Amino acid sequence: MIGRMLRAxxxxxSVFELVENDPSYSAEARRVVLVVAVIAATGAGLHSxxxxxxxxxxxxxxxxxxVWFGWVAWAAISEWLGTTLTAGEETHSDMGEAFxxxxxxxxxxxxxxxxxxxxxxxxxxxxxxxxxxAAGTVAxxxxxxxxxxxxxxxxxxxxxxxxxxFIVLTLLAMIVRAALGGMIS
Numbered sequence: 286m287i288g289r290m291l292r293a294x295x296x297x298x299s300v301f302e303l304v305e306n307d308p309s310y311s312a313e314a315r316r317v318v319l320v321v322a323v324i325a326a327t328g329a330g331l332h333s334x335x336x337x338x339x340x341x342x343x344x345x346x347x348x349x350x351x352v353w354f355g356w357v358a359w360a361a362i363s364e365w366l367g368t369t370l371t372a373g374e375e376t377h378s379d380m381g382e383a384f385x386x387x388x389x390x391x392x393x394x395x396x397x398x399x400x401x402x403x404x405x406x407x408x409x410x411x412x413x414x415x416x417x418x419a420a421g422t423v424a425x426x427x428x429x430x431x432x433x434x435x436x437x438x439x440x441x442x443x444x445x446x447x448x449x450x451f452i453v454l455t456l457l458a459m460i461v462r463a464a465l466g467g468m469i470s
Contacts (some may be wrong), residue, residue, distance in 0.1 A: 286313050293389035293420055301427040304385040311381060314388030322352035325397030325413075332401035348397065356391050358450065360384045362443045363425055367435075386424035393417045418444070 292300035304310040330345030364383040393416035400406040418440060426436035 290317060290392045293392045296420055296423045298423050298427055301386045301424045304389060305382045305428050308381055310385050314385040317388045318353060318356045318391050321391045321394050322349040325352050325394045328398035328400040352394055358447055359443055360387045362446050363439055366439050366442050382428040386428045387421060390420035390424040393420060
């Protein structure tokens with residue numbers, strides 16, 4: 286598993302091709318995302334520890350859930366986009382393929398473990414995000430057998446959709462929190 290994660294970080298298309306074509310990697314793909322989520326969440330928790338233990342716990346849970354649900358949402362959105370809007374004649378894929386390849390593409394989020402480092406933590410987090418996008422592009426190129434340009438388009442559209450969903454959910458959470466706060470006062 287670690288070897289395949291490292292290959293995914295090196296943007297080795299053969300590892301994405303391997304996991305795309307073999308459903309037996311589905312359980313390992315979930316473990317990859319779980320490991321990445323816990324490591325990234327630990328960094329977020331350490332980063333917030335100076336504010337307090339409660340803030341650290343919230344950051345840990347938030348980042349862990351963000352990585353896990355981000356993977357699920359990205360796979361679902363990319364699969365839909367890749368088989369509808371950006372599909373070509375050669376396109377063929379299924380949800381399992383998208384989940385597997387994009388699980389390994391999450392590996393660079395491990396850099397999130399270092400977000401607590403002064404002066405460089407934010408840069409490492411930004412680097413991780415860009416690296417995940419690059420790995421996702423390679424992964425998506427392999428899963429539906431896309432050209433690189435179609436994979437880039439699918440990744441960009443997928444992240445725009447995910448960002449819009451994230452903003453809507455954040456706004457809804459703020460509204461609910463305000464409403465609950467008003468009820469408690």
